[in-house]
Structure formats: structure tokens, C-alpha cells
Amino acid sequence: MNARRPILLSWFAVYAVLIVVGCRFGIQPLIVFAGLLVICVPPLAMHVLACRRVIRRTRLQHPDFWAKISSGLGMDLRYYLFDGETFGDKELLEAKAELKWWLRAGVIAMALFFPTLYVIHVASK
Secondary structure (H helix, E strand, O other): OOOOHHHHHHHHHHHHHHHHHHHHHOOOHHHHHHHHHHHHHHHHHHHHHHHHHHHHHHHHHOHHHHHHHHOOOOHHHHHHHHOOOOOOOHHHHHHHHHHHHHHHHHHHHHHOHHHHHHHHHHHOO
């Protein structure tokens, strides 16, 4: 959690500034949209980094399993990223937990779009 703290604090700060600016100046769809894009960037970037850590760890530590899931259409790889299979590897377990955490944060960031518009609409009247 300590590694996530600066990113989360900046995320909340940008969201608060977006709400304050929206309440002060009314609904400006371009500003709200740009602000929400900024809010979605940190979870997306951290999710991509967590995916890379899981893939790199699996490829280096479990090459036979990696060869099996990386061939074909890639659905096995997509399932593997979010299943509980860690081969008893603590580092892989931590990377998968981080991956799931940032995915949830990204979904929350995207889900904030309509509530943000509603709060700004109500507060700017």
C-alpha cells in the first residue's frame, strides 16, 4: 500500500480539483473529459506495469508453462493473468495481486464519469 500512496493521493487531488473547477465554472464537457482522462492514466499505467511483471516472472521462472499459454490465440494468457495459479512463487503472487488491484482502480476511475458530471451539475446551480 505504501508504494500506491503517492499515486492515489495525486489521483484524489486531481479528482477534487476537477470537482472544484467544475462547480466553479459549470459543466464544461471538455474540461471534465480531459480531467477524467488524467484520472484514468495512473491506474492504466500501473496495470500495464503489473502485467509486465507477471509475464516476465512467468516467462523466466516457468518457461514450459509460458510456452504452453503463450501459443495460440492468447486466451490462455488472459485467463492466467487473473487466475490464482502462482506455482508457490511469492513474487508472482504479489504481482498478480497488484495487477488485480490496479484493474479495480481503473474501473472505478472510468465509472466516476457520470457521477462527476452529476455532482458538478448539481453543485454549479
